[in-house]
Amino acid sequence: MRIKEHPILGKLEKEPTVEIEVDGEVIRAIPGEPIAAALLAAGKNVFRYTRKLHEPRSVFCAIGRCTDCMMIVDGVPNVRTCVTPVRAGMKIQTQHGLGEFKERTQ
């Protein structure tokens, strides 16, 4: 849920004008905000599942250290969504287990 009015911070002026794709679904994000914030605002609670026990994970430290919030972003796995800003057209996927790094073609 986005906090549109706040007693100290005032009115949220920025509008979610950036479109990103999350597991095939288009959601709108505020330019420059961390991917994690956009997902949480859209009500998406699970970001990845662990390798062995397939347990759901999401934001924990929000400071780029714990790696709980990692997702696959534009094909690249293990992206820390709490410190990575959104970009128009970004494709984000729930990560299952360890990431797969595809060969980079120059």
Added chain:
Amino acid sequence: MTLEKDGFLSPEELTRLPGIPSAERLEQGPVAVIECAQEIPCNPCEEACPAGAIQVGEPITNLPVLESDKCTGCGLCIPVCPGLAIFVVDMTYSDREATVQLPYEFLPLPQKGELVTALDREGKAICPARVVNVRNPKKFDHTAVIAIAVPKDKAMNVRNIALIRRQ
């Protein structure tokens, strides 16, 4: 100490504080009630008072002392206190009612004339109250000061409000 276990001051702890005015002074007109009980480094109340009625001195961990004969009850100390621990009580508001001015940092802000529920230090509903004034100028930096009218015998217990209307 109740404050350390329960998080709020008991009436007994309150009476021992140098920031609390006497019953006699309360009967004379609006006066600050400074519910500051721990030695933490802090003195903006002393700086803010235009009448010089609040003394902290050095070290700045001293509890604020209210010189209640100097205090005019202007309430400028209310929004500057980082602990939101200062109130102004006016026992002379009317025959039956007193007003309590309290700091408020939530939305929505109540409006003048609105009926609200007055809460005590534990957040318990004490009585209905009428909002008689809302001050929220820029210089208060988002700490609004709400004045509510309550029965006189509740004035030294009411320290917060709950709005009745639903959003």
Added chain:
Amino acid sequence: MRETELAIVGAGPAGLSAAIEAASAGVRVTLVDENQRPGGQLFKQIHKFFGSKEHYASVRGFDIGTKLLSEVEKQGVEVMLDSVVWGIFGTHVLGIIHDQKNTYLRAQKVLLATGAIENALAFPGWTLPGVMGAGAIQTLINIDRVLPGKKAIMIGSGNVGLIVSYQLLQAGAQVIAVVEAAPKIGGYGVHASKLRRNGVPILTSTTVKEAKGKEKVEKAVLVALDQNWNQIPGTESEYEVDMICLAVGLSPLSELAWMAGCQFEYIPELGGHVPIHDLNMQTTVPGIYVAGDLAGIEEASTAMEEGKLAGIAIAEALGYLSPEEAKIKKEAVSRRLDSFRKGPFGKAVRKAKARLQRRGEVQ
């Protein structure tokens, strides 16, 4: 290789304050931060600070942050954002990754102001989405303006737990309770009182036993503790929540200081392993300084003063301030630090810092 006189790692309150002091004395300063946004944890502090006028009392944290940023800009400090300092070598070279490219920066002096990370508390269910640090949720609600749930339980009644609980209320969430394992509340009474008068219970001698839920937190199970910190069977209670916030202390982020060969001392009152430093904030490695939470967990106010102290000492060491000028400036900072560390809440830190600095002087 890029060169600078003073490289500061971390653009939080300590780093920013040091940059301002050093640059205003004439030092060429490069400020490096791994985040997209400078300010460290300062901008999410939406409450009014304590202290006196010189400590910015009654000013909200983010307003102080804005002042610092504008001053840094005015002083012409070179700021590198989105830049991770991954290593520190020799005397002194920093390895920095920015935009997936590596560069090296040689600096005559280095200030490490890398701050701290929240401690974790493990209990069954703690990995469920919805269980996160109190600081984490503070960033979400105050910086990103996103509320990831409706009902929270706060674990820990130190100032972080109390302040963030109040800020959760301001953000429109419900705080079911603040839970404290110790028999008394850890933070300031005034912070606790603000919560109590809003109907938030503070349960002492209580801890969280379990978080229940399938894809995210749905319930928190609390349990009472006896005087030996043991759970008392039969005292469990369950609450419907979708956020469990952990406010159980901070630990310095000290990797670069370890790598540089700084000597440490383990001081629980300061958050754990802390680099030994003297009254100039210099570590046991000449030319490497520390300030802020890395030098001992405290507050933004003390981080700013320590940053200033380091900035002044470094400017002096580089010859931009005479010993007399530096002495006067340092004394003013020390006075403000002492003033802020007085009282019962500051006692443990005061003693710990004194012990640490005595070790630092002896080196």
